[in-house]
Amino acid sequence: MADKGSSMEKRWHKQTVGTDGKAPFVWLHGWGQTGASMARLADLFKADGQHTLYDLPGFGETAPLQEGAGTEDYADALAAEMKASGLGPAVIVGHSFGGRMAVQMAARHPDLVRAIIIIGGAGLKRRRSLAFRLRAFWLKLVGRMARLSDKLFGTHFREAYTQKFGSADYRNAGVLRGTFVRAVNENLTAAAKAGRAPALLIYGSEDTETPPEIGRRYEQLIPIARFELVPGFGHLDILTRGAYQCEALMRTFLEDLKNA
Amino acid sequence: MADKQVIAVIFGGRSVEHDVSVLSGLQFLEALDPGRFEGLPIYVDPLGQWWTGAALKKRSRYPLEGSETKDLSQVMLDLAAPATGRPQLIAFQKGLMGEKRVSLPFDLMVPAIHGSNGEDGTLQGMLDFAGIPYAGCRTLGSAATMNKVFTKAVARTHGIKVLPEVTFKRPPKGKFLDADTVAPALKAMEGMDFPYIVKPANLGSSVGVGKADDMDGLIAALMTAFRLDSDVIVEPFVSNLTEYNIAVRRGADGTTLTSAIERPKRDAELLDFKNKYLAGGEPGGPKLDTGPSEGMASLNRVLNPDELTDAQESFIRGSASKIFDELALAGSVRVDFLCNSETGALWFNEVNTIPGSFAYFLWEAAKEPVSFLKLTSAMVDEGFRLSANRLGQTDAGSSGATIFRRG
Incomplete structure (x- = not known):
């Protein structure tokens, strides 16, 4: 099933399922996951398409891109890989970080994109409470002081700071730390507005990583977009026990796409 | 947009299979x-009280302990709703002016309670009585398949191969079974000697099943099984036992459809409750909000096992379809077979009208895969159809059976 992307400088590890000759689907997983996290949902569409589930660069078995690569670099690399594999225009399904890539793909490589389906997608600044913003301001200041002190006096405060205050994803990002920092600080408003592909936005009501509010704002930004709220599901379990809810919403969307 | 139909799924229940039922219902x-x-989730707790509330959809909420019911409402089923109206649940809410009666309407109920008081026709009978549409098997099929002796008798009548069995009744209080009463009864075993297998006649799910290597073991196993059921059956133990299960349902065009065949894998010699449902997880451990791939489907099972010959496969598919048709079953039903893997001999064993997880994984692995999403819609549509067909015109005037003058 799994094979290596050929002819590419950076080889993309991928899994393929489904029926050859049917409409191509490209599945992009979330931060810290691999292509396998999309398999449960992709499997439900095996009779309807030809599916490619990628390990994104730096995750699973795919080598990372250059240090500090942003989501636009990920999208460009994916576009090159899709062209090399003869894929497209495809329906691009992205979860979380993969959702950022889907938005970038629609904006930068419209010829490769038939439609985008975003499940718990990130990419817009979250609205935070004043208390949260104050705390973040202070912590950032402390972090900068720690770095300054390390530089001036050779202390090791910064690492301790990271261990104490950094998020799990940040601590575990390794070589991808630069990409991670760029991704969490990026704002895809312009990219979302630029895309012309129809978009389906699926968000779980209990999602605390990418709350439904983000999806509602994407719906306002993306010219042809449909927002769907799935009550009772969170950021990750929407892909597992929520798979049938996603399946139903996606089927309706794909049907409407055919008739459009 | 047209109003969505409200589908009430009832699970839990006062049965030994309470936990499995919660998973199937969710x-x-x-x-x-x-x-x-x-x-609309309806949870029947082990005391028999009914609850509803969005919080019930979270797996992490189970098991529900006594005080954790603040965000739930206790409900009753309205059995006397007019036939023309929507079925409803009744809840009482405390307000400033005392208790207020609140009704929660729904359109169809899906029984997801395994075992007694759910799968055995009692719940179905009550819903028929109240004129409430429901999914799955009707009263007759549910009741018939809950009794293993009766099901086997029907199978025998229709030429489906089954094992011989002897039925024992629970001895009256203060009396015990002894070898002198048990031994003569075993003559009906068609010459098949120990070891035997002992099962409660009316429970699914392998609870109370025991193996007996000799007379002492048999009496001990019988007494264990009598704690769960008043009728217990003894069958010859199939050596080199392999089990095969298949799901059956009726397609929208009326044809009988069969699913993939599964062979449950197991380590222990005997399939007991822990092996069947809890493999890979600690009993009583926290149940996380993970996916449908968890639980039933991720247990050790082989889907579409390749060791079956064409003849064996056609026996399984043919017998399963036949029993489904003869007992007028409905919904997604699982039919279980026993096999001696050495000789290849197969016997029809039993029918589960509400199998764990509705056997969706067998449909998803079928030659023409049916996703659980499509299966639930098909079951709901069928339920509406069957419930509507049941009564038709029933007012007294339509049959001329009037005594009192009308209008």
């Missing part, structure tokens, strides 16, 4: 098409 709710239906 999975069904999660697989309902959000474009057509709205799911």
Whole structure:
């Protein structure tokens, strides 16, 4: 099933399922996951398409891109890989970080994109409470002081700071730390507005990583977009026990796409 | 947009299979098409009280302990709703002016309670009585398949191969079974000697099943099984036992459809409750909000096992379809077979009208895969159809059976 992307400088590890000759689907997983996290949902569409589930660069078995690569670099690399594999225009399904890539793909490589389906997608600044913003301001200041002190006096405060205050994803990002920092600080408003592909936005009501509010704002930004709220599901379990809810919403969307 | 139909899924129950039922019920709710239906969970706790509330959809909420019911409402089923109206649940809410009666209407009920008081026709009978549409098997099929002796008798009548069996009744209080009463009864075993297998006649799910290597073991196993059921059956133990299960349902065009065949894998010699349902997880451990791939489907099972010959496969498919048709079953039903893997001999064993997780994984692995999403819609549509067909015109005037003058 799994094979290596050929002819590419950076080889993309991928899994393929489904029926050859049917409409191509490209599945992009979330931060810290691999292509396998999309398999449960992709499997439900095996009779309807030809599916490619990628390990994104730096995750699973795919080598990372250059240090500090942003989501636009990920999208460009994916576009090159899709062209090399003869894929497209495809329906691009992205979860979380993969959702950022889907938005970038629609904006930068419209010829490769038939439609985008975003499940718990990130990419817009979250609205935070004043208390949260104050705390973040202070912590950032402390972090900068720690770095300054390390530089001036050779202390090791910064690492301790990271261990104490950094998020799990940040601590575990390794070589991808630069990409991670760029991704969490990026704002895809312009990219979302630029895309012309129809978009389906699926968000779980209990999602605390990418709350439904983000999806509602994407719906306002993306010219042809449909927002769907799935009550009772969170950021990750929407892909597992929520798979049938996603399946139903996606089927309706794909049907409407055919008739459009 | 037209109003969505409210599908009430009832699970839990006063049965030994309470926990498995919770999982099946939640999975069904999660697989309902959000474009057509709205799911309404109804949880029957081990005391028999009924609850509803959005919080019930979270797996992490179970087991529900006494004080954790603040965000739930206790409900009753309205059995006396007019036939023309929607079925409803009744809840009482405390307000400033005392208790207020609140009704929660729904359109169809899906029984997801395994075992007694759910799968055995009692719940179905009550719903028929109240004129409430429901999914799955009707009263007759549910009751018939709950009794293993009766099911086997029907199978025998229709030429489906089954093992011989002897039925024992629970001895009256203060009396015990002894070898002198048990031995003569075993003559009906068609010459098949120990070891035997002992099962309660009316329970599914392998609870209370025991193996007996000799007379002492048999009496001990009988007494264990009598704690769960008043009728217990003894069958010859099939050596080199392999089990095969298959799901059956009726297609929209009326044809009988069969699913993939599964062979449950197991380590222990005997399939007991822990092996069947809890493999890979600690009993009593926290149940996390993970996917449908968890639980039933991720247990050790082989789907579409390749060791079956064409003749064996056609026996399994043919017998399963036949019993489904003869007992007029409905919904997604699982039919279980026993096999001696050395000789290849196969016997029909039993029918589960509400199998764990509705056997969705068998349909998803079928030659023409049916996703759980499609299965739930098909079961709901069939339920509406069957319930509507049941009574037709029933007012006294339509049959001329009037005594009192009308209008």
